[in-house]
Amino acid sequence: MAAGIQKISSGFSFIDKNWGGIYRGGSYMLIGPRKSGRTLVGLQMALESAKANEICIFFTLMRPKDLMIQASSLNFDIQSFMNQNLIIVVRVAQPNDIYEMYNPDDFLVEYFNDIITVVDQYKPKRIIFDELTPFVGFKNLDYLRDTFLRSIESIEERDITSLFIISEPATPKAQNIVEGLAQFATGTIQLKKDVKSRSDRFQTGYVTISPNVGHTEGEFTAEYKIEPNKGVTTEFSLEKSITQTFDEIPTLPKVRDFNKQTKIDSPSEPYAFSNIYNYNDFLLILNNQIALYRSTGQAFNLISIKMYPAAQMRGLLTLTQLQNSVRQSSSKKDKICVVDNKIVVLLVRGNLKGVIDLMTNIQNNLPSKDPNYINAVLEFISIYNQEIDERFENAEALMEMVLSSESAQQSYLPLNKYIG
Numbered sequence: 001m002a003a004g005i006q007k008i009s010s011g012f013s014f015i016d017k018n019w020g021g022i023y024r025g026g027s028y029m030l031i032g033p034r035k036s037g038r039t040l041v042g043l044q045m046a047l048e049s050a051k052a053n054e055i056c057i058f059f060t061l062m063r064p065k066d067l068m069i070q071a072s073s074l075n076f077d078i079q080s081f082m083n084q085n086l087i088i089v090v091r092v093a094q095p096n097d098i099y100e101m102y103n104p105d106d107f108l109v110e111y112f113n114d115i116i117t118v119v120d121q122y123k124p125k126r127i128i129f130d131e132l133t134p135f136v137g138f139k140n141l142d143y144l145r146d147t148f149l150r151s152i153e154s155i156e157e158r159d160i161t162s163l164f165i166i167s168e169p170a171t172p173k174a175q176n177i178v179e180g181l182a183q184f185a186t187g188t189i190q191l192k193k194d195v196k197s198r199s200d201r202f203q204t205g206y207v208t209i210s211p212n213v214g215h216t217e218g219e220f221t222a223e224y225k226i227e228p229n230k231g232v233t234t235e236f237s238l239e240k241s242i243t244q245t246f247d248e249i250p251t252l253p254k255v256r257d258f259n260k261q262t263k264i265d266s267p268s269e270p271y272a273f274s275n276i277y278n279y280n281d282f283l284l285i286l287n288n289q290i291a292l293y294r295s296t297g298q299a300f301n302l303i304s305i306k307m308y309p310a311a312q313m314r315g316l317l318t319l320t321q322l323q324n325s326v327r328q329s330s331s332k333k334d335k336i337c338v339v340d341n342k343i344v345v346l347l348v349r350g351n352l353k354g355v356i357d358l359m360t361n362i363q364n365n366l367p368s369k370d371p372n373y374i375n376a377v378l379e380f381i382s383i384y385n386q387e388i389d390e391r392f393e394n395a396e397a398l399m400e401m402v403l404s405s406e407s408a409q410q411s412y413l414p415l416n417k418y419i420g
Contacts, residue, residue, distance in 0.1 A: 008161065011048030012041055014234040015189070015209055018220045022187070025159045026213075027152040029182050032191030033168045036205060037224070037232040041189065042128040043071050043078070044231050045163055050081040054125035057088045057118060061131065064089065064284040075229045082284075085291035088122050091281050094134045105138045112151045117333070119155060122292065126161045133167040136177050145180045152184055187211045191224070191232075207234065275332050276323075282337035286346060286395035293388050301350030303358065304384040304402045305343045306412055311380035319343075321367050322381070329361030339403060355385050359415055382412040 007021035015022060022028060032038045042058070049056035060067055067089065071078035081087040095108060112135070119127065138144035155162050164185075169175040182188050187209060194204040203226040210219045222234040277285065292298055305326060311317045319341060326336060326343050335346040347354050366377060384402055392398040 008052070009048050011044035011046075012189075012232060014207060014220070014222060014224070018209065019187075019211075019215050019217050022161060023214060024161055025156050026186035027156060027162045027164070027184065028187050028189065029185040030163060030165045030189040030191070031168055031178060031182070032165075033193055035203070036168075036191040036193045037203065037226045038165045038191060039067075039070055039130050040074065040226065040231040041191075042130045042163055042165055043074060043076060045126065046078075046087055046128055047071075047074065047076050047081075049124075049126040050084075050086040052125075053086065055086055055088065055122060056126040056128065057090060057122055057124045059090045059092050059115070059118075059127065059129040061092055061094060061134070064091070064280055073228060074231045082287065083291065085288075085295045088124065088288050088291075089284060090118055090288075091277065091285065093275070105140055105143050108135055108138060109143075109147050111135045112147050114333075115151060116154050119158065119160065123158075124160060126163075127155065128163045129165060131165040131167065132181075136166070136181065138177075141176060141180055144177065145184075148181050149184050183212065186213045187215055207232070275330065275334060276327060276336045276338070279337055279339060282335060282344070282346070283395040283399065285335050286398065289346060289348065290388065290392060290395060290398070299350050300388050301347040301355055302386045302388070302398060302402055303345045303347060303355060304386075304412075305345065305362070305415075306382050306384070307341055307343075308380040308382075309341065311377060316373070316377045316380065317367065322362075325362050325365040325367075328365045329358055339399075342403060344399070344402060350387055359383065363415065378414065378416045381415040383415055384412045386411075 006024045007019075008024050009016050010022045030038055030041055039060075039062070046056045046058050058067075062070070068078055078087060078089075082089060092111075095104075095111065115127070115129070136144060136148075138147075152162065164181075166178060166181070167174075169178045190208040190210070192206045192208075194206070205224055206221060207224045208219065208221040209215075211217075224232055224234050225236055226232055227236070286302070289300055293300065305322070307317065307319055307322050312319070319338070323336075323338060323343055326345060330336060330345055330347075333348055335348070337344045337346075345358065347358065363374060363378070366374065368374070386398070386402050388398070392401070
């Protein structure tokens with residue numbers, strides 16, 4: 001068994017020099033306050049994976065452009081590795097309103113289950129989850145620990161190395177959560193910002209690595225800096241010895257107060273998972289799906305649902321109502337984007353039956369089930385269905401095909417043509 005366990009480079013030289021790397025199939029937790037370099041450490045690990053020609057999934061709450069800017073500070077062209085399908089960026093929607101529910105824990109479990117679903121889809125060697133904080137606000141902490149343990153065991157069984165990034169706890173409950181999760185990690189990485197220093201143009205602080213399993217080399221602490229093209233590094237010349245105490249980190253907002261994401265109102269539903277993305281995020285996801293198709297042959301469909309303005313002029317249907325119907329009809333694994341008067345759906349497991357099922361569900365979720373209403377409104381909804389093929393090298397080309405006026409004239413069909 002021991003002969004089968006190997007260490008791999010983490011991309012953070014402090015870990016690699018002191019521990020000899022991280023364990024293949026190990027689970028690590030990185031804890032630190034905002035702007036302490038947490039995301040940079042995650043990107044350093046992702047870059048190391050890509051350089052080793054291994055697939056890495058990077059789960060993030062960040063906007064794609066912001067993540068690319070962060071990566072560029074490491075001289076890391078993340079887009080080029082995404083195009084090679086070596087780094088898969090997965091944008092995660094925050095569970096904002098879940099915490100107002102009477103049973104938020106059951107909904108939060110689904111986010112952990114989705115990690116395994118995505119892992120099974122892409123079969124990576126490493127995953128980075130930046131960041132975990134919004135998804136661990138369980139009421140029942142035992143339930144959280146059991147869920148997290150099951151998730152990392154499932155990941156470890158697949159011989160995948162994982163890094164979970166979480167905010168430094170600011171309350172006793174948050175401390176209990178972090179400690180409860182950290183006990184299952186192979187090792188923890190703690191970043192502490194130097195909030196007093198203003199004399200250095202680089203962000204400074206202290207990093208501590210602590211083993212839970214293996215890593216018999218022990219615990220190590222050192223000063224770190226965030227430097228251009230290096231990221232988080234401990235390799236620099238000290239001009240003077242530094243003894244530093246740290247102020248208490250300001251209290252973080254409660255998890256449910258993180259930046260909120262726009263959702264479609266749905267009074268009839270207590271909660272619905274958000275799978276609606278803005279145009280740039282949607283292009284990022286679509287590029288990943290194209291890369292997956294080119295590497296594995298996994299087909300998918302891109303469907304454009306167009307509503308004619310006359311539907312709203314006659315008081316039959318608004319674009320928001322149609323968007324709500326599409327959202328309720330799709331799987332949360334499918335992705336939705338609204339462009340002008342069109343609603344575009346990425347059907348990740350594409351086939352004709354899936355398209356027909358989606359169209360049927362949309363009809364069933366329209367504001368009224370009255371046959372006369374259905375017959376009237378269907379005249380103003382048309383569908384364009386494009387299955388992926390070798391012609392499309394990137395998301396921009398595929399979206400141009402689906403949204404172009406030429407396609408609208410030639411290929412859009414009435415909704416009722418799909419559902420008989």
